[in-house]
Amino acid sequence: MTTFRLAPPVPGARIIGLGSSQPEHVVTNDDLAQRVETNDQWIRDRVGIAERRIAQEVSLVDMAAEAGSRALKDSGLTTADVDTVIVATCTMTAPIPNAAAQTAERIGIAAPAAFDLNAACAGFCYGLGTAADLVRAGSARTVLVIGAEKLSDWLDWDDRSTCIIFADAAGAAVVTGAQDPDEIGVGPVSWGSAGDMAHAIRILEESTNKLHQEGQTVFRWATTRIAPVALDAIAKAGLTPADVDVLVPHQANLRIVEAMAKKLRKEGAREDMRVADDIVYSGNTSSASIPLALDHMRAAGRIRSGEIALLVGFGAGLSYAGQVVRVP
Numbered sequence: 001m002t003t004f005r006l007a008p009p010v011p012g013a014r015i016i017g018l019g020s021s022q023p024e025h026v027v028t029n030d031d032l033a034q035r036v037e038t039n040d041q042w043i044r045d046r047v048g049i050a051e052r053r054i055a056q057e058v059s060l061v062d063m064a065a066e067a068g069s070r071a072l073k074d075s076g077l078t079t080a081d082v083d084t085v086i087v088a089t090c091t092m093t094a095p096i097p098n099a100a101a102q103t104a105e106r107i108g109i110a111a112p113a114a115f116d117l118n119a120a121c122a123g124f125c126y127g128l129g130t131a132a133d134l135v136r137a138g139s140a141r142t143v144l145v146i147g148a149e150k151l152s153d154w155l156d157w158d159d160r161s162t163c164i165i166f167a168d169a170a171g172a173a174v175v176t177g178a179q180d181p182d183e184i185g186v187g188p189v190s191w192g193s194a195g196d197m198a199h200a201i202r203i204l205e206e207s208t209n210k211l212h213q214e215g216q217t218v219f220r221w222a223t224t225r226i227a228p229v230a231l232d233a234i235a236k237a238g239l240t241p242a243d244v245d246v247l248v249p250h251q252a253n254l255r256i257v258e259a260m261a262k263k264l265r266k267e268g269a270r271e272d273m274r275v276a277d278d279i280v281y282s283g284n285t286s287s288a289s290i291p292l293a294l295d296h297m298r299a300a301g302r303i304r305s306g307e308i309a310l311l312v313g314f315g316a317g318l319s320y321a322g323q324v325v326r327v328p
Contacts, residue, residue: 048254
């Protein structure tokens with residue numbers, strides 16, 4: 001009987017570097033009020049956003065490469081150390097060629113496995129879970145995971161329900177193996193989908209090729225269905241809500257973020273648990289929002305190396321995923 005030889009597994013995975021990228025052009029609520037019927041207070045009250053960044057002469061791959069390069073520099077590794085690149089995105093204007101291979105070439109990573117992953121706003125958590133499993137199984141040594149979105153390409157700028165929310169950015173993490181159990185820094189992923197809700201966030205291909213969102217439907221779904229996913233991710237990592245130092249959910253809407261934090265505190269999370277609020281000045285950047293918020297919080301000194309962060313992504317599909325990680 002023929003026996004296959006398998007790559008040796010490792011006990012776990014960890015994040016060793018973070019990076020992010022945003023375009024320079026800032027669009028304020030007052031700017032949008034000049035085009036659609038809205039105002040600064042109305043937007044702040046409903047979604048918590050004050051401003052967002054919109055790419056003008058910058059492509060999705062440009063942002064992905066910049067974020068990936070910064071994460072790689074932060075990790076202390078070189079391009080020769082990376083053997084796999086995953087780009088989580090739902091906003092490439094054409095499905096071929098993929099963003100990952102172009103991003104890897106732009107960074108200077110030679111001949112890596114490279115693929116895109118589309119789980120919309122849950123994309124980074126899906127990519128991180130996939131990367132951690134590839135590393136643990138021995139299929140990859142070091143994975144660069146990037147969430148990158150140029151949502152401005154898909155917006156109807158006369159649609160008040162979407163143009164006030166979405167923005168452009170990229171965020172990245174370097175994932176590698178953890179030989180020592182005490183070094184393991186990425187917990188098991190808790191993920192799933194609700195395909196019966198696919199209509200809630202979709203591209204209207206038939207008429208406009210623009211993003212459509214049923215805001216109230218998504219709000220109700222997220223505020224009732226996502227907290228249990230977060231609690232499941234904590235339990236799968238063998239932790240309790242009290243162990244979480246910082247909550248970093250997808251920055252969909254500040255009211256959703258606040259509702260999730262409130263529910264977790266009712267389940268035992270500490271009152272001093274910090275909560276990411278990057279949406280205020282970055283907008284909703286879909287799969288980029290979680291790594292972007294992590295990078296911003298670390299740069300601002302709001303999180304420290306070694307702390308426990310709970311990541312939870314959710315969005316179109318409807319898809320959702322989350323995991324507990326140790327901050328690099």
